[in-house]
Amino acid sequence: MSDLFKVEPAAPLAEALRPRTLDEVIGQPHLLGPGKPLRLAFESGKPHSMILWGPPGVGKTTLARLTAHAFDCEFIALSAVFSGVKDIRAAMEQAERNLAMGKRTILFVDEIHRFNKSQQDALLPYAESGLVTLIGATTENPSFEVNSALLSRSQVYVLQPLGDDDLRRLLDRARATELAHLDFDEAAVDTLIGYADGDARRFLNLLEQTGTAAGASGTTRITAEFVQNALTLNARRFDKGGDNFYDQISALHKSVRGSNPDAALYWLTRMLDGGADPRYLSRRIVRMAWEDIGLADPRAMQLANDAASTYERLGSPEGELALAQAVIYMAVAAKSNAGYKAYNQARAFVRQDKSREVPVHLRNAPTKLMKELGYGHEYRYAHDEPNAYAAGETYLPDGMPEPGWYQPVPRGLEIKIGEKLAFLRKLDEEAGKK
Structure with a gap:
């Protein structure tokens, strides 16, 4: 018996305008245009498991519902935020009843990346047996968030923001x-x-x-x-722990490295506008100074550290100006990754090399016994030598050749550093000829 006094709530505009057919879908021409992958999948007459990866509001749920409609399947929706293994089992029991009545089932799991490994594993046998066709929706990179067994049995489709x-x-x-x-x-x-x-x-x-x-x-x-x-406005599309976050910090870093101050400022302000922690940005800015500028302009490191300290002292929004100016300076500064490369090469060498002994002449000799054993013997004190340099002296372990890890670039202060190292190598060569 119907309730004459029950008033059905009006559907939100987003629901009222939800596409009812594939041709009504707006956007995603790279997937839905003629001859494109999802269009062909719909035309094939046979549904397949898939992962729909894209930002919010680009049609993932709509495409899942349209798939069920196109293939005349029952549609079961789960939200990984609220569902667990018990809900998965209940969905499978419903799928078995559907199958007994001659109906296939589409199981749609929204935010599938929020299922843990055991929950994802629980889906696997049912998707594998064909009891359900699994459609997962995620805003996170499925190669990181969806286990490999599910991925190998699903086609991944990447959806783009609407233009x-x-x-x-x-x-x-x-x-x-x-x-x-x-x-x-x-x-x-x-x-x-x-x-x-x-x-x-x-x-x-x-x-x-x-x-x-x-x-x-x-x-x-x-x-x-x-x-x-x-309007009451929310923050822009930004996930403080997801792909979008790391894509934007990557874009900021690469803009600084690429010497484009406007692009660097854009990505910095995008992240601040999206709610990124300025302290995290401070740490990354300091890292950029060391990694991409290094000794070509040591002032960049000082400015980056000063900007971080200024933010700690002033907070937002005043402290953000210091971060912005540090980013501008670093974008226009001379670039060098020579120190970064040298460190990485040295670290890789040490990890795979044997434990070499410290040469006797470089060892500390605080006791009489150590002196009698020759520790520190024949060590040359650089300050007592011409140019404060002990030409021809060796500082690496015995038998280890000079690796040449640090190679200054011909930019900024490293031009002078390179000239000095060349001069010292010349002194070594002359000492070796004597």
Whole structure:
């Protein structure tokens, strides 16, 4: 018996506009265009297990539902945030009942990267036997977060954020139904697209918030100023522990290394805007100074450390200016990875080499016995030699050739360092001829 007094809640705009067919999906032309992988998979007539990898709001859940519809399968959805092995077993029991009635089952696991290894292992035999076709959705790199057994049995499809033109098409679709009474000027559309950050769900939620605010204020003309005043904005697409985080810090580091101050500033401010811990950024900036600038401009190390100290003292937002200026300086500074390479080569050598003895003339001799054993004998005190350099002296273990790990680059201060080392090598050669 129906409840005459029960009022069904209106579906959110994002749900109301969810595509009902593959042709209604906006975006992902590299997967859904004619002759492209997912389009061909739909046309094949046979579903297969897959992992849909991409940022939020790009259609992962929609594609999973469309797969079930296209192949006339029952659809079971689990969220890895709330589900465990017990829920997996219950889903499999339902899949067995579906099979008994002649129905195949699509098992959709949202945020599959949040399942631990044992939970992922629990899915494996059912996907392997064909009881279910597994579709996993993840915002994290599946090669790190999904176990190899599941990966080997699934096709991975990479979904991209929606472009500006995609979001404009989505706006047109919304205005044809729910928002037909509103007039958006071009600046307002650009503002909404910028806030959406390639996320269709967020874009539609922002449109819905804008429509609600317009209704409350009695306006139909939507301007950029109205949008900015009406919306409660969340942080941009940014995961402090995920791929997006590490991609952005990588872009910052490479922009500094590539001597592009504007790009370095862009990625720094993107990360700060997204909620990255400035102390973490401080540590990475210091690392960049040592790794990519080194002795070509030692002032970069000092500036990076000073910027970190300034942030500790002032906090946000004042301390962020110090980080920004350190990044600018480092981007325009002379670059050298000679010290970084030399250290890595030395470390690799020591790890695989035998334990060589310290040469007797370099050993410490604090006791009479040690002196009698020759410790420190014939050691040449560099300050007593011409140019404060003991030409021809050896400092490596006996029998170990000069490795030549540190090779100064012809940039910045390392030009002078290279010239000095060449001069000292010349003194060694002359000493060897005597």
